[in-house]
Amino acid sequence: MSSSLPASLFLLSLVFCQFVSAAGQNNVTVTAEPGDNVILPCKSTDQEEIKLSEWSRTDLKTGYVLLYRNLQFDLENQDPSYRDRVDLLVGQIQKGDASLILQNTTIDDRGTYECHAVKSDLEKKLISSVSLVVAPRSPECQVTPSLLPLQDESSTTD
DSSP: OTTHHHHHHHHHHHHHHHHHHHHHTTEEEEEEOTTOOEEEOOBOTTOOOOSEEEEEETTOSSSBSEEEETTEEOOTTBOGGGTTTEEEOTTTGGGTBOOEEEOSOOGGGOEEEEEEEEOTTOOEEEEEEEEEEEOOOOOOOOOOGGGSOOOOGGGOOO
């Protein structure tokens, strides 16, 4: 009986590693600048039609970023700051893709977004978690020609 303990531990660790690696596939970071349009991915691996898509932000107290059900958007339960700025990819929800288009990003949009979906099994599942980073472009280093050392033409050799 003691010989089966290492085999059981090995099997348990293998299952745990597979679970952890599968969970890591759903975490994505998207980086944008204010004013950019971005796509937050939410694609089901089995490509089965999504019946309900629920996009939320973990720090929002009420309302959804976007709620799609019964073949339409539920605007009554949408957080007002996302009104007229979010959409789904046209025709992709039937293919298991509920990726969110967020237009005109602002600094206030940064945070962690979650996409839950319900398919034919009628079970609500977390499909993806997306960290959105919105930050202004850092100023580029520019070299002003007047500050460059002048080359002495008499020191050049031909």
